[in-house]
Amino acid sequence: MNQLLPGLYVPGDSPVHRLDPRVKMGAVLLLMMAPFALRGFWGYFLLSAFVALISVVSRVPLLALLRALRNLFWIGFFMFFLYIFTTPGQPFVAWGGITATWEGLLAAGAQIYRLCLLVVMASLLTFTTSPVQLSHGLEALLAPLEGLRLPARELAMVLTIALRFVPTLFEEIEKIAKAQRARGVDFRSGGPLRRARSLVPVFVPIFVSAFRRANDLATAMDARGFRCSPHRTRMQQLKLGFQDLVATLVVLGVVLAAIGVEQLT
Amino acid sequence: MLIQVENLTHVYAPGTPFERVALRQVNLQIAAGEQVGILGPTGSGKSTLAQHLAGLLKPTAGHVLLDGVPVHSAPRDHRLQVGIAFQYPEDQIFEQTVFREVAFGPRNLGLDEAEVTARVRWALEMTGLNSEVMSQRMPFTLSGGEMRRVALASILALRPRVLILDEPTAGQDPQSRRRLLERILTWQEETGLTLIIISHTLEDLGHTLERLVVLKGGQVVADGPTRHTLSDSALLNAVGLDMPEPVKLLQTLRQKGRKVRTDLVSAAEAATEIAHVWGLPPPPGPSPRRGGEEGRGA
Numbered sequence: 001m002n003q004l005l006p007g008l009y010v011p012g013d014s015p016v017h018r019l020d021p022r023v024k025m026g027a028v029l030l031l032m033m034a035p036f037a038l039r040g041f042w043g044y045f046l047l048s049a050f051v052a053l054i055s056v057v058s059r060v061p062l063l064a065l066l067r068a069l070r071n072l073f074w075i076g077f078f079m080f081f082l083y084i085f086t087t088p089g090q091p092f093v094a095w096g097g098i099t100a101t102w103e104g105l106l107a108a109g110a111q112i113y114r115l116c117l118l119v120v121m122a123s124l125l126t127f128t129t130s131p132v133q134l135s136h137g138l139e140a141l142l143a144p145l146e147g148l149r150l151p152a153r154e155l156a157m158v159l160t161i162a163l164r165f166v167p168t169l170f171e172e173i174e175k176i177a178k179a180q181r182a183r184g185v186d187f188r189s190g191g192p193l194r195r196a197r198s199l200v201p202v203f204v205p206i207f208v209s210a211f212r213r214a215n216d217l218a219t220a221m222d223a224r225g226f227r228c229s230p231h232r233t234r235m236q237q238l239k240l241g242f243q244d245l246v247a248t249l250v251v252l253g254v255v256l257a258a259i260g261v262e263q264l265t
Numbered sequence: 266m267l268i269q270v271e272n273l274t275h276v277y278a279p280g281t282p283f284e285r286v287a288l289r290q291v292n293l294q295i296a297a298g299e300q301v302g303i304l305g306p307t308g309s310g311k312s313t314l315a316q317h318l319a320g321l322l323k324p325t326a327g328h329v330l331l332d333g334v335p336v337h338s339a340p341r342d343h344r345l346q347v348g349i350a351f352q353y354p355e356d357q358i359f360e361q362t363v364f365r366e367v368a369f370g371p372r373n374l375g376l377d378e379a380e381v382t383a384r385v386r387w388a389l390e391m392t393g394l395n396s397e398v399m400s401q402r403m404p405f406t407l408s409g410g411e412m413r414r415v416a417l418a419s420i421l422a423l424r425p426r427v428l429i430l431d432e433p434t435a436g437q438d439p440q441s442r443r444r445l446l447e448r449i450l451t452w453q454e455e456t457g458l459t460l461i462i463i464s465h466t467l468e469d470l471g472h473t474l475e476r477l478v479v480l481k482g483g484q485v486v487a488d489g490p491t492r493h494t495l496s497d498s499a500l501l502n503a504v505g506l507d508m509p510e511p512v513k514l515l516q517t518l519r520q521k522g523r524k525v526r527t528d529l530v531s532a533a534e535a536a537t538e539i540a541h542v543w544g545l546p547p548p549p550g551p552s553p554r555r556g557g558e559e560g561r562g563a
Contacts, residue, residue, distance in 0.1 A: 178316065180357060183419065184373025186341060201369070204359035
């Protein structure tokens with residue numbers, strides 16, 4: 001707790017926070033697919049500008065978004081080398097058997113940028129939507145698949161519980177890590193093997209307590225007669241409002257415009 | 266001075282919506298061999314202070330010095346002179362045998378095997394566990410009380426000069442609670458270590474320790490001899506703590522016109538005082554230890 005965890009809800013009261021989770025999830029899905037239809041500069045420009053606008057409106061701290069991007073570092077790093085060396089084209093560095101090409105450099109930049117955009121969009125969803133809302137939204141979106149024997153309710157519940165315990169687990173990890181540091185564990189020095197081994201005294205207790213917690217929670221839910229029955233009612237009903245309609249139209253408009261701009265140029 | 270806390274301020278998650286000031290401008294000095302209780306309601310910053318004393322947190326502002334050296338940035342071995350047991354220390358157990366669990370700290374110190382074995386044996390005996398029987402048992406098969414003691418032994422085995430216990434008796438029944446506290450005080454006497462116990466209830470440390478530091482809202486609101494603090498009803502009210510029962514009784518008697526002392530915090534002391542004022546023979550039971558500060562009669 002008390003920490004900004006990667007990808008976790010930042011409470012707030014912005015227009016983005018207040019949107020219906022189903023609308024937000026649908027919009028993000030659409031926006032995440034859009035980059036795959038884009039090739040040129042103007043489409044990306046429009047999409048990026050829109051994402052930037054949402055970030056500002058949602059009042060999510062910039063630091064939080066940057067932290068989400070930081071997780072991409074290694075993937076980006078590998079992608080970069082993969083693209084510059086494997087894309088055929090005009091070489092700018094030839095060196096032994098391998099050549100790096102200008103086209104590769106461009107492709108690498110575009111792909112990494114695309115990935116960053118996806119992560120920012122996904123983060124904006126999880127930053128502005130509480131875990132409970134997220135799982136309600138998921139349940140609603142998966143509900144049509146119930147007919148195909150997909151257990152939408154159970155999936156949504158599993159997700160809610162998992163998200164609920166992320167901060168708890170982090171808190172626990174922090175506490176145990178401190179306790180082991182006080183017993184002389186040094187997480188920061190030594191080679192990779194030694195460092196990996198220094199995590200054992202942290203993760204064994206975490207697993208033990210995670211299983212205990214899971215057991216306790218199951219007992220508590222059982223004791224209160226919990227069942228994933230279709231007749232369960234909710235305290236908060238999801239209701240679409242005017243702003244949800246507007247948001248849907250805006251997102252659709254932006255995506256279509258981004259694709260359209262490509263056709264024009 | 267062994268420990269010096271100077272203008273210590275700690276802010277959690279600065280610059281985020283979760284920002285919270287846990288400690289503000291705390292000043293504290295603890296001499297070698299002292300017994301100090303740190304008391305305060307939930308959220309008063311006790312645990313944060315404890316972690317600072319053990320060098321596990323970086324001060325937002327101010328210093329925590331151990332022998333004049335900032336304990337957070339000092340080399341590891343300097344920091345390890347402070348042992349700390351968190352709340353529910355049994356949560357940190359991870360080894361397959363009790364022996365290995367307790368030996369973990371000493372091995373991290375780089376001691377040779379003979380010394381490690383000696384320390385494990387010593388630490389287990391100190392916590393009242395039979396080292397012969399316990400050494401090869403699996404920690405996860407022990408009872409809660411035994412696990413707690415194994416965890417405490419694993420910290421004692423580091424032979425710290427300063428021992429910090431965060432709510433050492435949380436979740437234990439009154440009898441184990443009392444025994445554990447007695448044992449802790451025995452270690453303190455036998456090893457001369459500096460003992461710091463943190464709690465939110467007086468029952469845990471009220472009348473057992475010489476000095477009491479009271480925290481509220483991240484600030485030190487009282488620091489002095491335990492009996493002074495515990496008979497100051499205005500102060501106790503301000504921090505939301507109940508006066509110990511013996512003090513309540515003595516104060517009631519005093520209001521009714523009996524000339525009794527009101528700064529006696531343990532039941533045994535109070536009983537002796539009442540018997541004395543009424544001219545009765547002293548009550549049976551264990552006589553108060555350490556000049557009438559310690560006893561805990563029925």
